[in-house]
Amino acid sequence: MLRRQWLGRDWVQVFRESYAAISRFIMNALDRISDNEIKQLVDTLVNAYNDGKKVLVIGAGRSGLVGRAFAMRLMHLGFNVYVLGETIVPALHPGDVVIAISGSGRTKLVVTAAEVAKSVGATVVSLTTFPESPLGKLSDLIVQIPGRTKVSSEDDYNVRQLIGIYEPLAPLGTLFEITTMVILDSVVSELMMRLGKTEEDLKKRHANIEI
Amino acid sequence: MLRRQWLGRDWVQVFRESYAAISRFIMNALDRISDNEIKQLVDTLVNAYNDGKKVLVIGAGRSGLVGRAFAMRLMHLGFNVYVLGETIVPALHPGDVVIAISGSGRTKLVVTAAEVAKSVGATVVSLTTFPESPLGKLSDLIVQIPGRTKVSSEDDYNVRQLIGIYEPLAPLGTLFEITTMVILDSVVSELMMRLGKTEEDLKKRHANIEI
Amino acid sequence: MLRRQWLGRDWVQVFRESYAAISRFIMNALDRISDNEIKQLVDTLVNAYNDGKKVLVIGAGRSGLVGRAFAMRLMHLGFNVYVLGETIVPALHPGDVVIAISGSGRTKLVVTAAEVAKSVGATVVSLTTFPESPLGKLSDLIVQIPGRTKVSSEDDYNVRQLIGIYEPLAPLGTLFEITTMVILDSVVSELMMRLGKTEEDLKKRHANIEI
Amino acid sequence: MLRRQWLGRDWVQVFRESYAAISRFIMNALDRISDNEIKQLVDTLVNAYNDGKKVLVIGAGRSGLVGRAFAMRLMHLGFNVYVLGETIVPALHPGDVVIAISGSGRTKLVVTAAEVAKSVGATVVSLTTFPESPLGKLSDLIVQIPGRTKVSSEDDYNVRQLIGIYEPLAPLGTLFEITTMVILDSVVSELMMRLGKTEEDLKKRHANIEI
Numbered sequence: 001m002l003r004r005q006w007l008g009r010d011w012v013q014v015f016r017e018s019y020a021a022i023s024r025f026i027m028n029a030l031d032r033i034s035d036n037e038i039k040q041l042v043d044t045l046v047n048a049y050n051d052g053k054k055v056l057v058i059g060a061g062r063s064g065l066v067g068r069a070f071a072m073r074l075m076h077l078g079f080n081v082y083v084l085g086e087t088i089v090p091a092l093h094p095g096d097v098v099i100a101i102s103g104s105g106r107t108k109l110v111v112t113a114a115e116v117a118k119s120v121g122a123t124v125v126s127l128t129t130f131p132e133s134p135l136g137k138l139s140d141l142i143v144q145i146p147g148r149t150k151v152s153s154e155d156d157y158n159v160r161q162l163i164g165i166y167e168p169l170a171p172l173g174t175l176f177e178i179t180t181m182v183i184l185d186s187v188v189s190e191l192m193m194r195l196g197k198t199e200e201d202l203k204k205r206h207a208n209i210e211i
Numbered sequence: 212m213l214r215r216q217w218l219g220r221d222w223v224q225v226f227r228e229s230y231a232a233i234s235r236f237i238m239n240a241l242d243r244i245s246d247n248e249i250k251q252l253v254d255t256l257v258n259a260y261n262d263g264k265k266v267l268v269i270g271a272g273r274s275g276l277v278g279r280a281f282a283m284r285l286m287h288l289g290f291n292v293y294v295l296g297e298t299i300v301p302a303l304h305p306g307d308v309v310i311a312i313s314g315s316g317r318t319k320l321v322v323t324a325a326e327v328a329k330s331v332g333a334t335v336v337s338l339t340t341f342p343e344s345p346l347g348k349l350s351d352l353i354v355q356i357p358g359r360t361k362v363s364s365e366d367d368y369n370v371r372q373l374i375g376i377y378e379p380l381a382p383l384g385t386l387f388e389i390t391t392m393v394i395l396d397s398v399v400s401e402l403m404m405r406l407g408k409t410e411e412d413l414k415k416r417h418a419n420i421e422i
Numbered sequence: 423m424l425r426r427q428w429l430g431r432d433w434v435q436v437f438r439e440s441y442a443a444i445s446r447f448i449m450n451a452l453d454r455i456s457d458n459e460i461k462q463l464v465d466t467l468v469n470a471y472n473d474g475k476k477v478l479v480i481g482a483g484r485s486g487l488v489g490r491a492f493a494m495r496l497m498h499l500g501f502n503v504y505v506l507g508e509t510i511v512p513a514l515h516p517g518d519v520v521i522a523i524s525g526s527g528r529t530k531l532v533v534t535a536a537e538v539a540k541s542v543g544a545t546v547v548s549l550t551t552f553p554e555s556p557l558g559k560l561s562d563l564i565v566q567i568p569g570r571t572k573v574s575s576e577d578d579y580n581v582r583q584l585i586g587i588y589e590p591l592a593p594l595g596t597l598f599e600i601t602t603m604v605i606l607d608s609v610v611s612e613l614m615m616r617l618g619k620t621e622e623d624l625k626k627r628h629a630n631i632e633i
Numbered sequence: 634m635l636r637r638q639w640l641g642r643d644w645v646q647v648f649r650e651s652y653a654a655i656s657r658f659i660m661n662a663l664d665r666i667s668d669n670e671i672k673q674l675v676d677t678l679v680n681a682y683n684d685g686k687k688v689l690v691i692g693a694g695r696s697g698l699v700g701r702a703f704a705m706r707l708m709h710l711g712f713n714v715y716v717l718g719e720t721i722v723p724a725l726h727p728g729d730v731v732i733a734i735s736g737s738g739r740t741k742l743v744v745t746a747a748e749v750a751k752s753v754g755a756t757v758v759s760l761t762t763f764p765e766s767p768l769g770k771l772s773d774l775i776v777q778i779p780g781r782t783k784v785s786s787e788d789d790y791n792v793r794q795l796i797g798i799y800e801p802l803a804p805l806g807t808l809f810e811i812t813t814m815v816i817l818d819s820v821v822s823e824l825m826m827r828l829g830k831t832e833e834d835l836k837k838r839h840a841n842i843e844i
Contacts, residue, residue, distance in 0.1 A: 011253070011401070012246045018400035019241050022393050027234040035223045042223070056842070061418065062283055065276045065509075068720040069388065072273055075721050076383070085507045086719045087487075087701040088708050089840040112534045116842045168403050171410040172287070172417065174396050177280065181392065182233050185385050189229035192379050199382040206383065207272065207722040209689070209749045267631070276720075279509040286510050296718045297508045298490040298698075299497050300629040323745045327631045418511040420478070420538045433675070433823075434668045440822035444815050445660040452652050457645045464644070483840065484705055487698045491810065494695055498805070590825050593832040594709070594839065596818050599702065603814065604655050607807050611651035612644075614801050621804040628805065629694065 018169040022178060025170070029146040029179050037143045038183075041125055042190050044141060048079070048097045049195060055081040056092060056122070058113050059101035062177045067101045070184040076202035077191055084113055094121030102126070103147055103176035105133020114138055127180055145183065147176030229380040233389060236381070240357040240390050248354045249394075252336055253401050255352060259290070259308045260406060266292040267303060267333070269324050270312035273388045278312045281395040287413040288402055295324055305332030313337070314358055314387035316344020325349055338391055356394065358387030440591040444600060447592070451568040451601050459565045460605075463547055464612050466563060470501070470519045471617060477503040478514060478544070480535050481523035484599045489523045492606040498624040499613055506535055516543030524548070525569055525598035527555020536560055549602055567605065569598030651802040655811060658803070662779040662812050670776045671816075674758055675823050677774060681712070681730045682828060688714040689725060689755070691746050692734035695810045700734045703817040709835040710824055717746055727754030735759070736780055736809035738766020747771055760813055778816065780809030 048055055055074060059067035067083065074081040082089050092098070098117040102110045105128040114124050118138055126139040129147045136142050148170070192198070259266055266285060270278035278294065285292040293300050303309070309328040313321045316339040325335050329349055337350040340358045347353050359381070403409070470477055477496060481489035489505065496503040504511050514520070520539040524532045527550040536546050540560055548561040551569045558564050570592070614620070681688055688707060692700035700716065707714040715722050725731070731750040735743045738761040747757050751771055759772040762780045769775050781803070825831070 011405075012250050014404045015249050015253070015397045015401040016241065016246075018397035019244075019393060022396060023234065023238040023241065026237060026393075030227065030230050030234065033230075035227075038226050039223050042226070062280045065280045065283075069273045069276045071720050072276075073382075075723060081721060083720045084842065086721065087704050087716045088714060088719065088721065089842065090708060091838055091841045108534055108538060109531055112530055113842055116530060120841050168410060169400050170396065171284075171399065171403065171413050174399075178389070178392060178396065181389060182230060182237075185233060185381065185389065186226045186229035188382065188385075189380050190223065190226040192382065193225045199379060202382050205724055208724045208753050209717060209722065209746055282509050286512060292510060294509045295631065297510065298493050298505045299503060299508065299510065300631065301497060302627055302630045319745055319749060320742055323741055324631055327741060331630050416513055419513045419542055420506065420511065420535055433827075434672050436826045437671050437675070437819045437823040438663065438668075440819035441663050441666075441815060444818060445656065445663065448815075449656040449660060452649065452656065455652075457649075460648050461645050464648070484702045487702045487705075491695045491698045494698075495804075590832060591822050592818065593706075593821065593825065593835050596821075600811070600814060600818065603811060604652060604659075607655060607803065607811065608648045608651035610804065610807075611802050612648040614804065615647045616644075621801060624804050 014169075021169045022175065025175050026179055026182055032146040033183065034144065037141070038187065038190070040141050041143050042187060042194060044097055044123060044125055045074075045079070045187075045191060046194050048095075049077075051095065052080065054090060054092065054096040055079050055099060056084060056089065056096065056117070057081065057099045057101070058084045058110055058117075060107045060109055062173060063101040063103060063107075063180070066177050066181045066184065067099065069181060070099070070188070073185070073188045073202070076205045077188070077195060077197055078205065092117055092120050092122045096122045098122045098124045100124055100126045100135060100139070101128075101180060102133075102135050103129050103145070103173045105130040105135035107135075111135050111138075127183070129176055143183070145176055145180050147173065147179055225380075232380045233386065236386050237390055237393055243357040244394065245355065248352070249398065249401070251352050252354050253398060253405060255308055255334065255336060256285075256290070256398075256402060257405050259306075260288075262306065263291065265301060265303065265307040266290050266310060267295060267300065267307065267328070268292065268310045268312070269295045269321055269328075271318045271320055273384060274312040274314060274318075274391070277388050277392045277395065278310065280392060281310070281399070284396070284399045284413070287416045288399070288406060288408055289416065303328060303331050303333045307333045309333050309335045311335055311337045311346060311350070312339075312391060313344075313346050314340050314356070314384045316341040316346035318346075322346050322349075338394070340387055354394070356387055356391050358384065358390055436591075443591045444597065447597050448601055448604055454568040455605065456566065459563070460609065460612070462563050463565050464609060464616060466519055466545060466547060467496075467501070467609075467613060468616050470517075471499075473517065474502065476512060476514065476518040477501050477521060478506060478511070478518065478539070479503065479521045479523070480506045480532055480539075482529045482531055484595060485523040485525060485529075485602070488599050488603045488606065489521065491603060492521070492610070495607070495610045495624070498627045499610070499617060499619055500627065514539055514542050514544045518544045520544045520546045522546055522548045522557055522561070523550075523602060524555075524557050525551050525567070525595045527552040527557035529557075533557050533560075549605070551598055565605070567598055567602050569595070569601055647802075654802045655808065658808050659812055659815055665779040666816065667777065670774070671820065671823070673774050674776050675820060675827060677730055677756060677758055678707075678712075678820075678824060679827050681728075682710075684728065685713065687723060687725065687729040688712050688732065689717060689722070689729065689750070690714065690732045690734070691717045691743055691750075693740045693742055695806060696734040696736060696740075696813070699810050699814045699817065700732065702814060703732070703821070706818070706821045706835070709838045710821070710828060710830055711834075711838065725750055725753050725755045729755045731755045731757045733757060733759045733768055733772070734761075734813060735766075735768050736762050736778070736806045738763040738768035740768075744768050744771075760816075762809055776816070778809055778813050780806065780812055
């Protein structure tokens with residue numbers, strides 16, 4: 001059942017190669033992230049916080065899960081934040097912020113939701129690998145994420161060059177999703193600084209019914 | 212509103228420091244992960260796959276989201292996999308596998324659910340930083356995850372030594388959650404090899420109604 | 423703060439009027455449900471069960487929750503059933519069945535998802551008040567549900583005639599949602615009979631980790 | 634494959650019998666609901682609204698879905714409302730209100746969560762068929778719901794007497810769940826009156842990104 005490429009490898013060796021490849025990709029990706037785009041994302045969020053605007057996070061599949069992890073931290077920071085698809089999703093108004101996450105920028109439900117958000121006057125910020133995608137084109141702000149996404153192929157060459165990774169070590173959108181998670185968790189630190197929040201402040205807002 | 216520690220830093224500099232600290236932590240964590248524990252986790256999952264047993268993923272908060280991201284990949288690999296708290300959760304039977312994720316190992320709902328799982332004869336595999344925690348103690352198998360978790364303090368010293376990170380650069384369970392995600396995505400690669408699956412196989416099982 | 427219409431009512435009296443109006447609506451709705459449409463819905467589900475096809479339930483908001491309640495029972499009956507928006511959603515193939523629930527038949531995300539489902543060859547069954555809606559038009563089978571839906575107005579007249587209900591006693595899609603829940607739970611009984619299942623069979627598949 | 638009890642019935646006849654039995658049960662249940670308990674539930678919610686307190690809805694399985702449907706309406710009414718198990722769940726403080734739904738009053742995760750809620754000073758309101766259950770005993774307020782629940786047996790006799798229903802026409806917790814939904818939707822009408830809200834007010838807060 002083994003494919004040729006795995007022959008001769010010990011068990012767990014693939015685990016280690018994959019782990020090393022993913023973490024190298026994450027580390028190298030930092031140089032490919034635009035300071036300016038991050039600054040604009042942070043500014044947009046800080047303004048929403050100060051103006052009492054809502055933030056709605058949109059994403060499908062694993063990108064949606066990464067978005068939820070970010071939404072939780074925004075709640076810990078004191079934001080009025082919501083996740084599309086959950087029970088509690090309020091009406092959006094002009095000035096509210098939508099964070100849309102899609103590696104390909106073509107996920108239908110995400111594009112549809114972002115279009116509706118635009119039509120009610122919300123600001124759409126996209127995290128995507130493809131600024132020229134349907135999602136990218138309708139966005140007010142794009143944070144371009146390095147990643148080998150589900151549908152990319154031209155991007156594959158760069159990924160391989162960069163880290164020598166090949167597909168089974170990080171299938172489908174894995175690199176996009178993990179890199180986005182690290183980026184958004186680093187945005188949380190930037191927001192803590194900008195909003196003057198300590199870890200203790202976050203802990204106070206952390207759900208105490210889970211612990 | 213700025214705290215002393217942030218003085219003199221440019222905007223986005225904190226983002227970059229946080230990103231660098233997190234990715235360094237991920238990279239260094241590999242040496243602190245037990246080959247043997249990973250091998251046992253993979254063996255347990257491969258056996259469940261071959262025997263047609265169910266896998267149920269349990270976790271609260273961001274750990275639960277990381278668990279869901281893993282569950283999605285297990286589905287792409289062809290597992291009968293479920294997530295506690297979602298609509299479709301079947302009855303567990305002896306031989307079914309529960310993957311429980313909790314940095315502290317003390318999250319009440321996770322411990323309660325793991326106890327019930329044990330009582331119906333399921334095998335409980337825990338990913339936690341604290342093997343001596345209530346969750347750890349009731350588990351059949353523990354994969355110890357390096358991490359500075361929500362409730363740790365004795366662990367903090369080691370974390371600082373290791374990477375010079377301090378709390379606002381990765382608040383609460385951030386390091387545990389991201390490291391667990393990288394570990395589980397690397398387990399996916401190992402499983403692809405063990406089960407003879409290609410990325411194309413995964414793509415075929417990926418929800419086509421999202422794209 | 424009280425509106426004129428409430429003047430002179432005791433506390434809890436509105437509760438009782440609402441309860442009576444809703445339950446009367448439910449009871450009267452039975453005469454407006456098509457035997458033939460129910461029979462076709464049941465046949466479609468029985469065929470999916472016998473052929474090992476997947477069933478995917480789609481709905482937004484409270485309609486989506488009613489859909490999930492039905493999906494749970496389908497799982498208890500032994501169906502391969504999934505809910506759009508949850509973690510575990512597999513690829514759909516020709517012959518798989520989509521159950522789409524939308525009172526107005528115009529909920530964007532539901533229509534988009536149903537379109538995609540059609541494009542991959544799935545059979546789309548809609549529960550809606552408006553057969554001429556975008557959702558209705560693309561469906562292979564429609565079960566028309568009596569209801570005063572979010573966007574209806576011409577329908578209001580009939581509703582008032584039928585039961586003398588007025589809006590605050592069942593705001594927005596309330597009547598649609600509850601009636602749909604009763605219909606689908608009655609479909610469950612029909613399915614139990616058709617598939618030869620007892621309550622004991624359902625109990626065996628009920629999540630034992632919740633109890 | 635047909636059981637004796639179904640012999641001689643036409644297709645769809647069971648659907649109709651089940652629908653009639655369920656709707657009769659709902660209608661008759663009104664006389665078994667305590668005005669005083671409803672009044673206290675409404676008062677508790679109105680006070681939470683006026684004092685800016687949070688409301689957290691807790692439930693497992695289909696009871697949890699009914700709870701979510703209620704939570705959505707509370708959001709439409711302007712409450713700060715959350716659902717346990719979703720991404721956005723804040724810390725609870727004294728004076729916050731927990732609505733716990735469990736027919737049997739013994740669902741482990743619900744009882745555990747309610748215990749934690751009590752320990753942080755929240756007010757626990759339970760909707761259950763069994764006031765003497767573990768959930769009932771720890772609650773500050775109980776709304777007793779007529780219902781034949783998953784684990785009941787002594788209750789069965791009353792149910793049969795009342796409406797002549799027998800199990801396959803409403804298996805497991807069906808009657809509890811639907812009756813609870815009708816009760817909570819009627820509470821919504823009472824709250825509209827008490828808080829001076831119109832359907833138009835609700836519509837304004839309804840998620841516009843779904844439509």
